[in-house]
Amino acid sequence: MEGAGAFIWNPFNFALGCPIQDSEMPFGSLLIYSKEPHAFGPDEVLLFESLAKEIGFGLRAIDRQHKLDDQIHEKGVKAFFY
Template sequence: MIASDLLSQAYLEAQRSAITAFADAEKVVEVGKSFREIAEGVCHAIASQDLYICVYVGLLTTEFNKSLQMVAVDGEAKGYGKSLSLSWDPNSVYGSGPTGIALRSGEPVVMSDTEMASNFGPWVSNARLFGIRSSLSVPLVADGKNIGILIVYSKEPSSFGPSEIFIFKKLAKKLAGAVNL
């Protein structure tokens, strides 16, 4: 195979994984009885795709340090998700990464390669240990306010293009709508 064929194959595989994850997660959102149950089901549905090795859902706290409270985490690298220190405080090292930027901007943030990202310092060695190579951080928005985050981690670099961003942004909107359950 030539390089362009391999890239096309990887791109199509990433799209297929995102679409399947969305379809499976959407079913969970429709039948879940509580936000925690829905968040756990969504994480599991996404992490069941081979490409995605960790999925994290967290809610913003009102504490002075602007941290996140983990609601659910799943995947073969869930130990990574459980160990995360995250913030949206621009003055904190833990608020300078993709998640902090996504929460401050209200827009999804892609990290194409953890080995090359300059704003991934506090997390890079642990990500390497768990085999994480790229991520997508998508804010959960309700009533025009950021209330939390959906983070999808992949074992491959460059796993999140425009199609995947669109799909996971749509899923984050559904997830945000379930927060008050």
């Protein structure tokens, strides 16, 4: 974006945002856009909220696995050198 007069064209008329939580703290958002106004009803909102929770669960699981892998690697390195 260059200059103060830059224009951003937005083709979307409706947006829905659902927080992706890590325990208590949100660390991201699932954003869904539509060209149609009021595109999502209550059922779709619940679906996207559920999807955001599942994404949060999956990301936490990946993070835990990385931490476990790091601990295993660290213990393996220490055992090798001691």
